[in-house]
Amino acid sequence: MEVIQVKNLVKYYKTKKKVVKAVDDISFSILKGERFGFLGPNGSGKTTTIRSILGLLRGVKGEIAILGEKINPNKDTAYRNHIGYIPGELGLEPEFNAIQICKYLSKLYDISFNLDEIKNIAERLKLDVSRPIQELSKGNRQKVGILTSLMGDFDILILDEPTAGLDPLIQSEFFEIIRERQEKTSCTVFICSHLLSEVEKFCNRVAIIRNGKIVEISKISELKQKGLKSFQLEFTSNAGLMEFVQYLESQFPSASVKSQSVNRIEFLITPEKKRNLLHDISEMQWAGEYIKDFNINNSSLEDIFMKYYEIDNPEEER
Amino acid sequence: MKLFTIAKIEIKKSFKATFILSLFMSLFVIMIIAIFDPELFAGFEEIIDAYPDIIKNIVGSAFDLGTIGGLYTVEFLSMIWLWLGIYFILKAGQDIPTTIENKTIDLVLSKPLKRREFILGRYMRFIFSILLVLLFIGIVTFIMFEISPNLQDQEIDYSELFWALTWAFLFVVSLTTTAFFFSVFLNRKRATSLAFGMMVLFFIVGYFYGYFEEDIQEIKRISLFFYYDPARILVSHSYENVLRDFLILSGYSVVMVIASIVIFNKRDIPV
Numbered sequence: 001m002e003v004i005q006v007k008n009l010v011k012y013y014k015t016k017k018k019v020v021k022a023v024d025d026i027s028f029s030i031l032k033g034e035r036f037g038f039l040g041p042n043g044s045g046k047t048t049t050i051r052s053i054l055g056l057l058r059g060v061k062g063e064i065a066i067l068g069e070k071i072n073p074n075k076d077t078a079y080r081n082h083i084g085y086i087p088g089e090l091g092l093e094p095e096f097n098a099i100q101i102c103k104y105l106s107k108l109y110d111i112s113f114n115l116d117e118i119k120n121i122a123e124r125l126k127l128d129v130s131r132p133i134q135e136l137s138k139g140n141r142q143k144v145g146i147l148t149s150l151m152g153d154f155d156i157l158i159l160d161e162p163t164a165g166l167d168p169l170i171q172s173e174f175f176e177i178i179r180e181r182q183e184k185t186s187c188t189v190f191i192c193s194h195l196l197s198e199v200e201k202f203c204n205r206v207a208i209i210r211n212g213k214i215v216e217i218s219k220i221s222e223l224k225q226k227g228l229k230s231f232q233l234e235f236t237s238n239a240g241l242m243e244f245v246q247y248l249e250s251q252f253p254s255a256s257v258k259s260q261s262v263n264r265i266e267f268l269i270t271p272e273k274k275r276n277l278l279h280d281i282s283e284m285q286w287a288g289e290y291i292k293d294f295n296i297n298n299s300s301l302e303d304i305f306m307k308y309y310e311i312d313n314p315e316e317e318r
Numbered sequence: 319m320k321l322f323t324i325a326k327i328e329i330k331k332s333f334k335a336t337f338i339l340s341l342f343m344s345l346f347v348i349m350i351i352a353i354f355d356p357e358l359f360a361g362f363e364e365i366i367d368a369y370p371d372i373i374k375n376i377v378g379s380a381f382d383l384g385t386i387g388g389l390y391t392v393e394f395l396s397m398i399w400l401w402l403g404i405y406f407i408l409k410a411g412q413d414i415p416t417t418i419e420n421k422t423i424d425l426v427l428s429k430p431l432k433r434r435e436f437i438l439g440r441y442m443r444f445i446f447s448i449l450l451v452l453l454f455i456g457i458v459t460f461i462m463f464e465i466s467p468n469l470q471d472q473e474i475d476y477s478e479l480f481w482a483l484t485w486a487f488l489f490v491v492s493l494t495t496t497a498f499f500f501s502v503f504l505n506r507k508r509a510t511s512l513a514f515g516m517m518v519l520f521f522i523v524g525y526f527y528g529y530f531e532e533d534i535q536e537i538k539r540i541s542l543f544f545y546y547d548p549a550r551i552l553v554s555h556s557y558e559n560v561l562r563d564f565l566i567l568s569g570y571s572v573v574m575v576i577a578s579i580v581i582f583n584k585r586d587i588p589v
Contacts, residue, residue: 055428085428
């Protein structure tokens with residue numbers, strides 16, 4: 001069952017001088033129980049997509065269905081009962097402490113409120129629930145946001161940069177809490193994050209969005225299979241390496257070098273070029289000697305993401 | 319009703335400030351009542367009477383400093399736009415932009431809450447706050463009128479005081495609603511600037527229309543100040559057109575709130 005279905009979603013921001021195509025005709029769907037990652041550089045349209053689904057933006061075109069029912073985010077509000085949400089930039093009432101905020105939201109929205117459960121999560125996240133928000137650091141405020149998003153029963157959890165400001169230990173604990181909640185309730189998780197390694201470990205499927213358009217949508221395992229190949233080569237001498245670098249630049253100009261030392265190099269290359277390169281590496285000599293050692297891996301999600309990102313930033317490609 | 323929950327929580331948050339304001343204004347009222355001396359103020363009245371009309375207009379439309387009702391009107395009720403209006407304009411003009419700028423609005427509106435409930439909840443907080451302040455001042459005024467030795471020979475009609483304060487309430491609400499209206503689609507700075515600008519414009523048009531060309535003097539009807547004249551009740555003891563003015567001030571506020579809801583319903587909540 002598709003719990004979120006987005007069809008031909010379009011959202012333009014109009015200013016006096018220009019029209020910005022924040023989201024430009026995107027479509028995707030997320031299945032029940034799935035952990036879906038939404039990746040893209042800043043300004044690519046991730047948050048606009050989420051805010052369109054939640055009805056925070058107006059003038060949105062396209063179709064959105066939640067739990068199989070078509071909704072009008074500008075008019076309907078009941079569907080939001082099924083959604084837990086952490087905004088990208090979290091604002092909380094400064095005078096309240098975490099428990100008071102949870103109680104306020106619980107009262108306002110008739111959400112069931114289990115104080116013990118909230119306290120337990122707070123303890124795991126190492127959050128002092130008695131301190132007012134204005135006395136908390138950015139990371140601790142984010143933890144309060146996590147508490148509020150986990151209140152009540154929901155079918156969908158939308159997380160926009162949920163680990164911003166959290167230290168690595170707490171990030172790991174946060175994903176563990178989400179995993180446990182998902183095992184318990186079979187909820188669907190829709191996550192936007194810049195922490196690609198976490199998304200890689202946590203999500204089943206990802207969409208990569210660039211300039212308001214989805215450029216890739218696939219299971220992570222498939223994406224890595226069809227994605228870039230990472231070559232690590234070791235030469236017997238620096239002269240051999242330098243000769244190979246010249247060869248690489250002339251024969252495979254699209255290859256991107258990740259690292260290079262005296263006699264080692266690591267680079268990424270598209271899968272269709274893999275066979276030719278493999279042949280040359282094994283047959284050819286470099287400064288009079290064969291290659292010493294080599295290793296080929298599927299590239300990481302981060303490499304794949306960076307490849308898409310580089311297209312937007314030719315400066316960085318250089 | 320979710321809007322009452324929002325209003326309640328907002329009143330709680332601003333209760334301390336509202337209480338301090340009430341206290342401060344009550345002290346001011348106590349001071350006015352304490353210094354009242356019919357003979358002394360009758361002399362002042364003659365002095366003010368000699369002032370040009372333009373100055374007298376600023377103070378109020380009717381003068382009777384020899385009675386406590388007259389002094390109370392001139393010093394407090396006629397100037398309520400200054401004592402309370404500016405404070406509430408400042409607060410209301412910043413209200414919605416602040417929730418957007420500090421991002422608290424995201425968490426609230428991403429839940430099953432209609433935007434009109436949110437707007438009405440935030441607006442009602444101002445209505446209740448203004449009501450609380452004027453109620454507090456009204457009670458203090460009543461007590462002072464009862465116990466002050468210098469008022470023993472004064473004839474005080476408490477129903478007149480009640481209606482004059484009700485009028486002041488409707489007037490301050492209408493000024494606050496103007497600022498609140500701007501706050502739903504402008505940023506803090508622009509909303510408060512525009513609300514102050516409107517108040518100054520209303521003030522000039524409402525008080526000084528008599529100095530305009532005769533054929534444009536009807537412009538006075540666009541001013542909220544034209545529909546607020548507590549001296550009519552407390553000094554002239556007349557209720558002529560009072561109901562009309564009550565209805566116009568209330569109707570203005572209702573129309574502005576509906577417009578606020580319509581505009582807010584159509585706008586993006588920016589990141």
